[in-house]
Amino acid sequence: MNLQTSRRGRVRIVALAVAIGLLMTGCASDAPQSVLEPAGEAARKADGLWNLTFSIAVAVFVFVQAALIYSIIRYRAKPGREARQFEGNARLEVILTVIPALILAAIAVPTIGTIFDLAAEPKGDDVLQVTVQGRQFWWMYEYPDLDVVTANELHIPVGTPVNLTIEGYDVNHSFWVPRLAGAQDVVPGRVNRLTLEADEPGTYRGQCKEFCGLSHANMALRVIAHEPAAFETWIAEQEQPAAKPAGVLAAEGAKLFVNGSGDGQFADGAACASCHAIEGLDGALGVIGPNLTHLQSRKTFAAGLFKTNEANLRAWLADPPARKPGSQMPDVGLTEGQIDSLVAYLETLE
Ligand code: HEC
Ligand SMILES: [Cu+2]
Missing domain, CATH: 2.60.40.420 (Cupredoxins -  blue copper proteins)
Known part of the structure; x- marks a missing residue:
């Protein structure tokens, strides 16, 4: 095998692996999460419009390709055959302008209807x-x-x-x-x-x-x-407001949450309460970060990135931007002991 073919072989293997990988995404437990699997009225309206316009587009594609392939074969070069030379054909040009215009006009009717339909604010007591x-x-x-x-x-x-x-x-x-x-x-x-x-x-x-x-x-x-x-x-x-912290460690965590290690600060940044609200915890009124009143009722945190559990919360508090690049929650310089208390408190926020 020379260098050229071995490189081509490698490209093929990578392309195959990528294709298989993409195919396997369909095996995810929550798949498919696709616009083609609408699960509600609004999505169904958009999907219905897609089905209609896509069918028309496929019909046009098949027709144009068939005409193209027919012409390529039927009028292919042959010895002694010469192309007919002519310039302009008004009738043909009008027909080829009018047909697409009619198709677009026909598609516009349901499209505009659906746009207005989806843009309308739902009304009623149950909204x-x-x-x-x-x-x-x-x-x-x-x-x-x-x-x-x-x-x-x-x-x-x-x-x-x-x-x-x-x-x-x-x-x-x-x-x-x-x-x-x-x-x-x-x-x-x-x-x-x-x-x-x-x-x-x-x-x-x-x-x-x-x-x-x-x-x-x-x-x-x-x-x-x-x-x-x-x-x-x-x-x-x-x-409901947050539960009162149960236990010494959690109570210590609640105090740290509001006051930091003293005067509203930790070693490298503000106390949690300056960015986070917890209903029922005095002084926790921040609106920069997520409301944590019922943190434990969320299966995931940091926008779906981590499962809500003790290990992930510990890792998060130790250095948020290291876990989630660019995160607006800074590393405030917590000690291991402070993390122990804070996580014990966060665990009570059912
Ligand atoms: C400067 C503001 C700021 C401070 C101080 C701060 N946070 Fe955050 N926190 C945020 C922001 C912003 C997010 C959202 C990060 C993201 O998901 O990208 C966040 C996310 C979180 C989350 C995940 C919430 C969820 O549901 O996704 C927890 C838990 C948390 N912070 C706890 C704390 C604790 C405990 C402290 C104190 C040690 C603290 N934060 C200090 C801004 C802050
Ligand atoms: Cu984005």
Whole structure:
């Protein structure tokens, strides 16, 4: 084998491995999370439009390719054959202009209808209102009628239109849950909206879809759809203030959370409470980071990046930007002992 063929062989093996790898992503337990598997009314409307326009596009493609292949074969070069020379054919040109114009006009009717349909704010008593803020690199959710603030995991009841009011904060982001709705831009200084609706209980994955900095790829989100009764239970739990810290270590952690190691500071940064709110903990009113009142009710933290457990929380507190590049939570210089107490306290935030 010479150098050329061995390199070609290697390229083929890599290409095959990439193809197999992509195929295997379909085996993920929560796959498919695709726009082609709509799981709610809003997504279904967009999918219906896609099915229609895609079918028309395929028909046009097949027709044009067939005509092309026919012409290539039928009029191929032959000894003694000479191409006919002519210039302009008004009738043909009019036909070839009118046909695409008619096709585009026909597609425009359902397209414009669907655009207006999806842009319309859902009305009615059962509509759930949620305000979403996209931030570097996490999502804040506020239920204005329910006195609930949470992060990254959005809980909704099934079969209910959810009206999302989407606000910017720092840079552009884009809120996208492929199975529940199209993507919506998150732009500082603008308020956008989006309707989400899920038919079935379950967890639907989403992702920031607009490059927003170092941890853009780590800015996932999850929508958790519940049966209405389970949603009511979730709301009732979220409306409760945080439990009082039980045990000496957790009580020490709560104190550190608000005061730092003294005068509101740790060795290298501000105390937790200057950035995080915890309902029921005096002095914890910060709004720079996620509300932690019910941290343990979230299966994941840091926008879907880590499972919520003791080991991951310890690693996070020790150095957030090392775990999540560009994270806006600084390494405040905690000692091992301080991490022990803080994690003991965070563990009580059910
Ligand atoms: C300067 C502001 C700031 C300070 C101080 C701060 N944090 Fe954070 N914290 C953040 C931000 C911003 C995030 C979101 C990071 C991300 O997901 O990218 C965060 C995320 C977290 C999370 C994950 C929450 C979730 O649901 O995703 C926990 C837990 C946390 N911080 C605990 C603490 C503790 C404990 C302290 C004190 C030792 C602290 N933070 C100090 C800003 C801060
Ligand atoms: Cu992003």
